[in-house]
Amino acid sequence: MVTESRSATPAVASTRDELRAARADLEGTDIAVVMTMGALHEGHARLIREAREAAQHVILTIFLNPLQFGPKEDLSRYPRTFDDDMRIATEEGVDIVFAPTPDVVYPDGDPGVRVSAGPLGDVLEGKSRPGHFDGVLTVVGKLLHLTGASRAFFGQKDAQQLLLIRRMVRDLDFPVDIVSVPTVREDDGLALSSRNTYLTESDREVALCLSRALAKGADAAAYGPSAIRRAAREVLVDEPLALVDYLVLVHPSTLQDVPEWYRGEALLAVAARVGTTRLIDNTPILVGPGGGRLDVFSQPDPGARS
Numbered sequence: 001m002v003t004e005s006r007s008a009t010p011a012v013a014s015t016r017d018e019l020r021a022a023r024a025d026l027e028g029t030d031i032a033v034v035m036t037m038g039a040l041h042e043g044h045a046r047l048i049r050e051a052r053e054a055a056q057h058v059i060l061t062i063f064l065n066p067l068q069f070g071p072k073e074d075l076s077r078y079p080r081t082f083d084d085d086m087r088i089a090t091e092e093g094v095d096i097v098f099a100p101t102p103d104v105v106y107p108d109g110d111p112g113v114r115v116s117a118g119p120l121g122d123v124l125e126g127k128s129r130p131g132h133f134d135g136v137l138t139v140v141g142k143l144l145h146l147t148g149a150s151r152a153f154f155g156q157k158d159a160q161q162l163l164l165i166r167r168m169v170r171d172l173d174f175p176v177d178i179v180s181v182p183t184v185r186e187d188d189g190l191a192l193s194s195r196n197t198y199l200t201e202s203d204r205e206v207a208l209c210l211s212r213a214l215a216k217g218a219d220a221a222a223y224g225p226s227a228i229r230r231a232a233r234e235v236l237v238d239e240p241l242a243l244v245d246y247l248v249l250v251h252p253s254t255l256q257d258v259p260e261w262y263r264g265e266a267l268l269a270v271a272a273r274v275g276t277t278r279l280i281d282n283t284p285i286l287v288g289p290g291g292g293r294l295d296v297f298s299q300p301d302p303g304a305r306s
Contacts (some may be wrong), residue, residue, distance in 0.1 A: 004106070008090070009086075009090050010060070010086070010089050010090060010094040010095055010096055010097045011025070011095065011096045011099050012086075012096075012097045012099060013096060013097070013099070013100075014098075014099055014100055014101070014104065016100075016104060016146065017101065017236065018110070018133075019096070019098050019100075019146060019147070020155060020264065022095075022096045023027070023059070023096065023147070023148060026056075026057045026096075027056070028056050028057070028278070029148075029150065030055050030056035030057065031055060031056070031057045031059060031147065031148065031149045031150060031151075031154060032051035032052075032054060032055035032058050032059070032149055032150070032151040032152065032179075033051075033058070033059045033060075033061060033143065033144070033147045033149035033152045033153070034047045034048050034051050034058065034059075034060050034061070034087075034094075034152075034153050034154065035061045035063075035103045035143055035154070036060065036061060036062055036063075036080065037062070037064045037065065037078065037194070038062045038063075038078075038079070038080060038081060038085050038194075039078070039080070039081050039085070039087075039194035040081070040084065040085045040088045040194075041077040041192050041193075041194065041196075042184055042192055043155055043157070043183070043184040043191075043192035043193075044088065045092055046154075046155075046181060047091070047153045047154070047155060047181050047185050048060065048088075048089070048092040048094060049092060050153055050179065050181050051151070051153045051179075052092065052093050052149070054151060054153075054179065055150070055151055057095045057096075058092075058093065058094050058095055058096075059094070059095065059096045059097075059098060059149060060089050060094045060096070060097050060098070061097075061098045061099070061143050061147065062076055062082070062085055062097060062098070062099040062142070063098075063099065063100055063105060063268060064080070065105075065135060065136070065139040066102055066131075066135075067106075067111075067114070067134070067136075067138055067139060068132050068134030068135030068139070069135075069137045070130065070131065070132065071251065073107070074128070076175075077198075078194070079194055079197050079223075080209060082099070085097075098143075098146070098147065098195050098293070099113055105139065105142060105143075111138065114134050114135070114137075114138040115134060115137035115138045115141050115168060115172075116134055116137075117133035117134050117136075117137055117164050117168075118167075120133075120160070120163065120164055120167065120179060120254075120255055121133035121134065121137075121164060123255050124160055124230075124246060124248065124250075124255060124269065124271070125160050125161075125238070125271065125280065126160070127274060128245055128271065128278075128299055133160070133161065133164050135176060136161055136164070136165075137164060137168050137264075140165055140168070141168065141172070141174070144169075144174055144176055149176060149177055150175070150177065151177045151178075151179055152165075152176055152177070152178055152179065153179045153180075153181055154178065154179070154180060154181070155181050155182075155183060155184070156180050156181065156182050156183045156282070156284070156295070156296050157183040157191050157192075157193070157280070157281065157282065158280070159252075159267055159269060159282045159284075159304065160255065160269075162178070162180055162253070163252070163253065164271065165178055165187045166178050180296050180297075181294055181296075182295040183281075183282075183283075184257070184286070185211065188208055188211075189208060189211035189212065189215065190204070190207055190208055190210075190211055191210075191211060191279075191281045193279065195277050195278070195279065196277075196279075198275070198276060198277040199274065199275065199277055200275060203274050203275040203277065206239055206241045206242050206274050206275075207240050207242070207274045207277075207279055208214070209236055209238070209239035209272075210236075210270050210272060210279060210281040211236055211281055212235050213232040213233070213235035213236050213247065213270055214232065214268055214270065214281060214282065214283045214293075215283075216231040216232055216234070216235050217229070217231050217232030217249070217268045217283075217285070218268065218283055218285050218292055218293035219231065219292070221285050221286060221287055221291035221292045221293070222288065222289055222290065222291050222292070224260060224262075224263075224287065224288070225249050225258050225259070225260050225262055225266070225287060226260055228249055228266075228268060228287065229247070229249055231267060232247055232270070233247055236270070241274065242272040242273070242274055243273040243274075244270070244271070244272045245271040245272060245273065245278070246269070246271050247268075247269075247270045247286075248267075248269050248270075249266050249267070249268050249285070250266060250267050250269065251267075252265055252266065252268060252284065252297050255267075258287065261285055262287060263288035263289075263291075264280055264286070264287060264288070265285070265286055265287070265294065265297050265298065266284075266285050266286075266287050267282055267283075267284060267285070268282060268283050268285050269281070269282035269283075270282065284296060284297050
């Protein structure tokens with residue numbers, strides 16, 4: 001359903017009661033949610049536009065979730081740009097902005113019960129950031145309940161997060177559809193991220209090796225997994241200022257390395273530290289003859305039950 005563009009200022013709710021009241025003012029129950037930690041950019045705007053085209057109403061959440069930051073990660077350093085965020089929300093036609101404080105989302109403090117990401121949350125990003133995905137799933141689950149949305153939109157850039165949210169929704173029977181949106185990039189290929197604001201001009205040049213590695217890997221997709229990994233790795237080796245955490249070609253539903261004989265859809269993912277900033281990027285790939293880069297996977301979760 002395509003809806004008309006609007007420029008009315010969204011209702012802003014900072015408490016549960018305010019959110020319930022604002023939601024009660026919406027006509028109908030066709031509501032989409034876009035969850036963010038603020039510091040909005042064009043990638044977030046793309047999510048909002050996709051949600052606006054698909055649903056009658058859109059709720060944008062802005063919440064800097066302390067549960068997903070580890071002890072060595074500086075929560076206070078994360079950019080806070082609420083006025084700019086509201087400008088984007090207004091331009092993109094958001095109906096409600098839910099911007100709670102931690103004591104609203106976690107009224108009893110550190111929650112005694114959390115959603116566990118399980119084994120899929122312990123690899124790749126989870127290996128480098130223990131407990132991160134438990135924090136992500138806990139807050140996503142709470143925000144799905146609080147907003148009462150029937151659809152939720154997430155970017156493909158956070159591929160492991162997207163997979164885990166899909167699994168939580170499936171395994172715990174949340175009545176919501178999870179929609180993935182392709183990664184939005186700068187003209188030079190750099191994936192948009194709020195963390196890009198930490199990059200110096202020279203850091204940014206170094207950071208381009210991540211997207212270049214993915215592109216080179218995708219170009220070799222027709223020749224199989226080894227060729228993909230080799231082509232991507234060659235790009236990263238040529239940039240010594242990028243401290244690579246991992247470069248993997250994995251199955252999109254198990255996150256396990258695909259064997260050399262594998263043909264089908266796979267996730268090529270990379271993480272590296274550039275300067276003081278840790279960056280991630282990925283691309284879906286069709287491996288085998290005629291293969292190449294994909295925007296999103298043809299099946300949201302190949303391991304899902306019908």
